[in-house]
Amino acid sequence: MxxxxxxxxxxxxxxxxxxxxxxxxxxxxxxxxxxxxxxxxxxxxSMVAGTGLGHWTQRRFSGRERVLILRQLAVLLGGGVPLDEALAGVAAEADREGVRHRLLKVRAEVVAGSPLAQALGQFPRDFPSLYPALVAAGEKSGRLAWVLERLADYAAAQDHLSGKVLGALAYPIVLMGVATTIVLFLMGSVVPQVVGVFASNHQTLPILTRVLIFLSEGIRHWGIWGLAGMGVLAWGGVHLWRKPALRLRWDRHVLGWPLVGRLVLSYDTERLASTLAILVGGGVPLLSALQGAAQAVHNRALRQALLEALERVREGSGLARALEVSMLFPRTLMQLIQAGERTGRLDDLLTQAARHEGQQLERRLMLLTTLLEPALILVMGGLVGLIVLAILMPIMDLNQMVQ
Structure with missing residues (x-):
């Protein structure tokens, strides 16, 4: 209801x-x-008024929830269950009230006579433009269950890919956070207590120890202002980040970074190829497929290049030649698209390109984490070592004076 x-x-x-x-x-x-x-x-x-759950009902579907919904719908429709009953059944199985509520709203639109694609289009945060476009093609061709199964596979692959990226970066980020916490604790609490003993004796301290005391005093007395300054800088950074022109320049610059740029390129190329493959394979016209694929690409420079390629295709250019003009996309992708256009197997070869870029992404992620982890450990060990050395140097000087 x-x-x-x-x-x-x-x-x-x-x-x-x-x-x-x-x-x-x-x-x-x-x-x-x-x-x-x-x-x-x-x-x-409205969802808030209807459920009384506020923010939690508005939280977008997770990758797992989206995959489960699409998979269940595909199975039920493939088994001959009417669409409205299938939607009601999937809603009844939902674990979260917000998911159940939105699925029932989709069902209400379908019962009222709206196509499923139009009903899904009312929830762009949960079902981006790719999903309604492909569902519309499935409804038109009478292969809705097959299309939903393909969409479930696509959503699962994208969720797996995002999980790999986040999983690979999680350990270095945690390590960096732990290292920062340890250094701040030593500088703000341990160092003043230990080094203060030598300072009270009017002992001439080594330069490293004096620098350490200066930094420690700065953290203790000005740390709160430093945090406030960082907050202001973060606010300004977020404000600037929302400007499309600045984001575009930044994203174009990132593509030129060693290793990181190749990582970003592989990630977005995989998303581009897999999205195009499922749209073209589902019968969506190429121009509409390119428009949908552009929304799946995160890097603004690559997205702009893709939209410019769309205009060239609209003017009659082949897809491979249109993408090649930007000189941003991998050569392997261009070659596979050319082969697909010649043989009429564009969706199959785009799937191969997505698989290839996914493998490249995994290899580059492994290389990045292999380099990052020891580098962070060395930096953390070096900082802690410097702090310990700065504490020990006055002790060694005192021992020499006693002898």
Whole structure:
């Protein structure tokens, strides 16, 4: 059942407003007429008001939730279950109230006569433009169950890819956080207590120890202002980051970085190839497929190059030649697209390109983490070693004076 907000007139012409639960807008109007009311407007109530769960119902679908929804729908439709019953069944199996509520809203739109693609399009945060486009092609061709299965495979692959990237970077980030915490603790708490003993004796301290004391005093007395300054810088950085022109220049610059640039290129090329493959294979026209694939690419420079290629394709150019003009995309991708255009197997060869770039991404991730982990350990060990050395040097000088 879905919550609807209505406006209606009673027998005396007075306007009434309220909410009710129904399976579809049509059923909601029928229920109002049975009460002796003439409906003026019936619309789906907002998610927050309908569920009372606020922020948590608005949280977008996770990758796992999206895969599960698509897979269940594909199985049910493939087994001959009507679409509205399939949606109701999947909603009943949902673990989270927000997921259940949105699926029931999709079902209500379908029961009211809307195509599934149009119903999914009302939730762009949960189902990006790729999903409604491919579902529309599946509905048109009568292969909706097959399309949903392909979409489930695609969503699972993208979720797996994102998980690999996050998993590979998690350890270095945690290590960096631990190292920073240890250094700040030593500088702000341990160092003042130990080194202060030597300073009170008016002992001439080594330069390294004096630098350490200076930094420690700065952290203790000005640390809060330093954090405030970092907060202001972070706010300014976020504000600047929202400017498209700056983001575009930054993303173009990132592509030129050693190792990291190749990593970003492999990640977005895999997303581009796999998205194009599923759209073209599902019968979506090439221009629409390119538009959808551009939304799957994160790097702004690559996305702009893809949109420029779309215009060249619209003017009659081949896809491989249109992409080649930017000189940003891997040569292997160009060659496979050329072969696909010649043989009429573009979706198959795009799938091969996505698989190849996925393997390249894994190899580069492994190389990056292999280099990062020992480098971070060396930096952390070096900083702690310098702090310990700065503490020990006055002790060694004192021992020499005693001898």
């Amino acid at each position: 879905t919550h609807y907000r209505f406006e209606a007139l009673d027998d005396s012409g007075q306007k009434e407003q309220g909410t009710l639960e129904a399976d579809s807008p049509r059923q909601a109007r029928t229920m109002l007429r049975s009460r002796g009311l003439s409906p003026i407007r019936v619309r789906v109530e």
